[in-house]
Amino acid sequence: MSAALPGGPSLPQERRLVTAIPGPKSQELHARKAAAVAAGVGTTLPVYVTRAGGGVIEDADGNSLIDFGSGIAVTNVGNSAEAVVARATEQLAAFTHTCFMVAPYEGYVAVAEQLNELTPGDHEKRTALFNSGAEAVENAVKIARAYTKRQAVVVFDHGYHGRTNLTMALTAKNMPYKNGFGPFAPEVYRAPLAYPFRWLTGPENCAEEAAAQAIDLMSKQIGGENIAAIIIEPIQGEGGFIEPARGFLTKLVEYARAHGIVFVADEIQTGFCRTGQWFACEDEGIVPDLITTAKGIAGGLPLAAVTGRAEIMDAVHGGGLGGTYGGNPVACAAAIGAIETMKSQDLNAKARKIGETMLPRLRSIQEKHAVVGDVRGRGAMIAVELVKPGTKEPDPETTAAIAKACHNEGLLVLTAGTYGNVLRFLPPLVIPEHLLTEGLDILERAFEAHT
Incomplete structure (x- = not known):
């Protein structure tokens, strides 16, 4: 079978080997x-x-x-994808860059509006756009610290959050992401993850015991009143597609709410329909305070975002968020096309x-x-x-x-x-x-x- 798909390069949808791999x-x-x-x-x-x-x-x-x-x-x-190509091409012909912080444009605003609508929760939200997943996570930490006036950040075993200095500190795996690149950013603490396949007392005990251990670590080693943010992937990506035992995330959210901690869902790999929902945290009805997105957002063009509660996002002083290319107009146009495709198909x-x-x-x-x-x-x-x-x-x-x-x-x-x-x-x-x-x-x- 080799029927071509409409739009895009219209490639025959067939496996074809004419040389050894690689040729x-x-x-x-x-x-x-x-x-x-x-x-x-x-x-x-x-x-x-x-x-x-x-x-x-x-x-x-x-x-x-x-x-x-x-x-x-x-x-x-x-x-x-047809809508991605069409919208990006139209924008490319109009203008490629002004820097949103210098002379803004509608595309950035339109993407922010879409993300505010699509992400979990019906509270008032704000969005800021960036270039990569690591930038989004790093800015989520900045926002959480500005809002809480605290410094500590809690992450989890097997987690991956990026390759910048701060996000390397947040990432669990040494090789190849961290080896030889330290020293890393301080005030980062790592807690156990509810990893059902490898939990010593069995998957049936995993959520309860892992949550208890994580909360004990946060309470005793850091103090809930000192934690700015808890950051977790609802399904871990680079760590091995680990789906935390059901109930674990809920208990973390409860602890965060009780101690004024910003709960951040890192949905960079899980977001935009990948798990069969717009965002993986929806599976347990979790509404994060902040959500980081990238990867699937723009059909292959570089774009990332932090979306969250208006009072948290707006805690940062004017000029404190941004970047020369963040929310590039061509990438924003592609994102609108990608979201259209996700909805229509x-x-x-x-x-x-x-x-x-x-x-x-x-x-x-x-x-x-x-x-x-x-x-x-x-x-x-x-x-x-x-x-x-x-x-x-x-x-x-x-x-x-x-x-x-x-x-x-x-x-x-x-x-x-x-x-x-x-x-x-x-x-x-x-x-x-x-x-x-x-x-x-x-x-x-x-x-x-x-x-």
């Missing part, structure tokens, strides 16, 4: 990359992309690969359908292969955690081998996890059903060959 042109480009780009900038799969759309990416050698990565949950609406429903297709297949693989310790996730944010059979010892070697086997067969998959033992799946929400099924077939063959 000779990609290898040539990779040699140029090695000579020109800093070595610290890595790549997961060195195929050099020329076009992408729907559920595929096409490389310089003419190979067409099934995309289970979405640029790390960025192209939720697909690459070059009901991408929340499509994400749920992807989960309904993937989870049974992955659980079937788990039944056949003891290396799969856990299958988890919601919507189109799904993962499997690999362990040494009969144990919970992480198995990053097999994880890497299976990912490589998938890449060789034309399926782009990503790995994640504190221990490097998680295969994570983030297909575009517009991926055709036949490509999703074919990708799962490739994955299953990779497990059969390597376990």
